[in-house]
Amino acid sequence: MEKQKLSLFPLHKESHYITFCIIMAVVLFVAMIFAIRLGSVQIEPDIIKGVLINNLTGKEYYPVTWEESMESIIWNIRAPRVFTAFIVGAGLTLCGILMQVLTKNSLADPYVLGISHGASAGAVSVIMYGYLSFLGGYGVMTGAFLGAVISIVLSMKIASVRKKITATQLVLAGIAVSAMFSAITNLMIYHTKTGSDKVKTASYWMMGSLTGSSWEKLKYVTIAFLVCFGFIMLLTRQLDVLMLGDDVASTVGVNTDKLKLMIILLATMLTGVIVSVSGPIGFVGLTFPHITRSIVGTKHMRLVPASVLVGGAFLVVADILSRVIVAPEELPIGVVSAFFGAPFFLYLIRKGNKKAGG
Amino acid sequence: MKLNVENISYSINSKLIVDGVSLDVEEGAFVGLVGPNGCGKSTLLKNIYKVYKPDSGAVYIDGKDISRMSNKETAHEMSVMQQENNVEFDMTVFDMVMLGRYSHQKMFSTDMLKEGNIVKDALAEVGMSGYEERSFLSLSGGEKQRTLVARALVQQADLIILDEPTNHLDIGYQYQIMNILKNQDLTVFSSIHDLNIASCYCDRIVLMKAGKIVDFGTPEEMFVPDKIRELFGVETQVNINPYTGRPNIVFIPAEALK
Numbered sequence: 001m002e003k004q005k006l007s008l009f010p011l012h013k014e015s016h017y018i019t020f021c022i023i024m025a026v027v028l029f030v031a032m033i034f035a036i037r038l039g040s041v042q043i044e045p046d047i048i049k050g051v052l053i054n055n056l057t058g059k060e061y062y063p064v065t066w067e068e069s070m071e072s073i074i075w076n077i078r079a080p081r082v083f084t085a086f087i088v089g090a091g092l093t094l095c096g097i098l099m100q101v102l103t104k105n106s107l108a109d110p111y112v113l114g115i116s117h118g119a120s121a122g123a124v125s126v127i128m129y130g131y132l133s134f135l136g137g138y139g140v141m142t143g144a145f146l147g148a149v150i151s152i153v154l155s156m157k158i159a160s161v162r163k164k165i166t167a168t169q170l171v172l173a174g175i176a177v178s179a180m181f182s183a184i185t186n187l188m189i190y191h192t193k194t195g196s197d198k199v200k201t202a203s204y205w206m207m208g209s210l211t212g213s214s215w216e217k218l219k220y221v222t223i224a225f226l227v228c229f230g231f232i233m234l235l236t237r238q239l240d241v242l243m244l245g246d247d248v249a250s251t252v253g254v255n256t257d258k259l260k261l262m263i264i265l266l267a268t269m270l271t272g273v274i275v276s277v278s279g280p281i282g283f284v285g286l287t288f289p290h291i292t293r294s295i296v297g298t299k300h301m302r303l304v305p306a307s308v309l310v311g312g313a314f315l316v317v318a319d320i321l322s323r324v325i326v327a328p329e330e331l332p333i334g335v336v337s338a339f340f341g342a343p344f345f346l347y348l349i350r351k352g353n354k355k356a357g358g
Numbered sequence: 359m360k361l362n363v364e365n366i367s368y369s370i371n372s373k374l375i376v377d378g379v380s381l382d383v384e385e386g387a388f389v390g391l392v393g394p395n396g397c398g399k400s401t402l403l404k405n406i407y408k409v410y411k412p413d414s415g416a417v418y419i420d421g422k423d424i425s426r427m428s429n430k431e432t433a434h435e436m437s438v439m440q441q442e443n444n445v446e447f448d449m450t451v452f453d454m455v456m457l458g459r460y461s462h463q464k465m466f467s468t469d470m471l472k473e474g475n476i477v478k479d480a481l482a483e484v485g486m487s488g489y490e491e492r493s494f495l496s497l498s499g500g501e502k503q504r505t506l507v508a509r510a511l512v513q514q515a516d517l518i519i520l521d522e523p524t525n526h527l528d529i530g531y532q533y534q535i536m537n538i539l540k541n542q543d544l545t546v547f548s549s550i551h552d553l554n555i556a557s558c559y560c561d562r563i564v565l566m567k568a569g570k571i572v573d574f575g576t577p578e579e580m581f582v583p584d585k586i587r588e589l590f591g592v593e594t595q596v597n598i599n600p601y602t603g604r605p606n607i608v609f610i611p612a613e614a615l616k
Binding site: 012100104105106234237238240241243244245246247248250251252253254255256293297298299 | 404407408409428429430432433434436437438440445446447448449450453457458460461463465491513
């Protein structure tokens with residue numbers, strides 16, 4: 001019998017996989033440097049190096065030859081923003097993977113349970129009515145997080161039939177909850193005078209934006225991301241089995257109820273935190289699990305670290321584009337990520353179809 | 359007794375699907391579960407392999423109540439091959455079979471070389487050597503089923519439960535799969551659609567209708583025209599297959615009797 005070579009994904013060998021990850025890490029690093037450099041004020045790489053290392057170590061390794069304002073742009077504005085872009089991209093990709101395994105549907109994204117619309121409704125209500133103003137700058141963030149939590153609780157309640165949560169029910173419940181919250185959001189915007197600053201802020205936030213990044217917020221998303229990432233790396237083998245369906249997974253020995261609850265909790269927490277910081281940035285969580293899967297395969301031990309790098313690097317690049325394309329104005333990053341992500345995704349689908357169709 | 363099912367009842371939306379079923383499967387036996395569509399075969403099997411939790415009654419393997427065992431412990435005692443629903447994510451045949459080893463593997467101290475050999479041996483057993491790197495979704499129906507048999511075998515449980523393992527397969531693959539199962543040193547409990555296949559391979563036949571076990575015995579005792587008519591409403595003539603010595607059921611369409 002002639003042995004047929006039908007490779008599922010190119011990077012079978014462990015050494016190739018590691019090389020891929022290293023290359024992605026280098027790409028990420030270069031993208032981050034560019035992201036700090038580029039903008040309305042161009043900055044020399046030497047200054048970036050000096051400012052970052054001095055600030056990170058707390059000592060003056062490099063003599064300060066730059067102006068105070070430079071330091072402020074790099075350290076207070078661009079650096080937190082670039083790292084936030086990475087964590088948000090990486091986190092959304094991770095949540096996308098989790099939701100795809102949970103629903104066994106490769107079209108699922110982090111927002112499939114209605115989290116983004118819930119968060120939007122929460123945030124917009126805070127922007128419009130200002131009732132969390134005692135929290136200062138964190139009011140919108142808190143509102144978004146509360147909205148996310150409410151939407152997930154609703155979805156879960158609707159989806160649980162006979163004490164079991166099935167994938168289809170979960171997706172349907174998510175659609176219903178999304179529709180409801182998006183109606184609420186639109187109603188709030190409709191009721192406010194068009195053209196007012198509030199509407200502009202709200203719509204900007206709803207498109208997804210990294211403009212409000214700060215070290216404080218970055219700390220909060222990073223912790224959420226690391227907790228989620230750590231747990232998921234411990235669960236990778238169970239996730240592999242869960243791809244086969246709940247019934248098969250349980251007969252092979254996985255406690256599926258516990259695992260699914262764990263996935264929902266982790267993904268909700270991380271998505272909620274991310275959306276509360278950056279608004280609902282679309283497409284990253286749907287596309288990058290796919291793209292990475294087609295390169296490194298479906299095994300989560302390989303998929304999760306690689307896709308986190310790829311998704312994170314993409315959002316750093318998308319952030320550069322969002323600031324460069326219409327400089328000195330700035331596009332919402334959600335617009336950029338969808339604009340460049342969608343055609344690439346379509347290309348991959350067509351390529352995949354051709355391969356499968358022979 | 360390998361498998362004891364004691365008085366299991368299970369209802370869906372307050373409709374009784376499995377109605378007080380009790381049965382025993384002896385160690386090393388090959389037992390077939392036969393009955394018309396919708397009689398509750400799959401539901402009964404799902405109650406046995408813990409996807410459904412029975413409303414009342416209990417299932418014992420080697421005398422141990424499986425509802426008190428973790429899924430991992432159950433996986434050591436019993437492997438399951440279900441009617442495969444579609445898998446959305448593709449993987450290699452090797453990886454697919456390796457997932458059957460889940461319950462035996464520990465996170466940091468697993469000898470992957472040994473695990474790989476177990477998988478390769480199982481693939482050889484089902485005649486799938488050389489398919490390790492093939493994509494699972496690109497396989498034909500028979501190849502997929504054989505891969506799933508291999509996945510059940512690597513679980514290394516003494517008892518295997520099958521839900522119509524030869525469904526949708528052509529006649530060649532049907533006999534191939536049953537042969538593979540028969541050659542294993544296992545206790546088998548399987549629902550089977552094709553009566554002649556059941557007759558040929560099973561030591562014992564369980565007849566099920568409307569959620570109840572109606573009879574239990576050897577193929578010779580069970581496959582008689584009266585019982586088949588009661589179960590399926592079809593006239594038959596039963597001969598002895600000269601090659602197997604087992605009952606051979608010939609179906610007679612109603613028109614042919616006029």
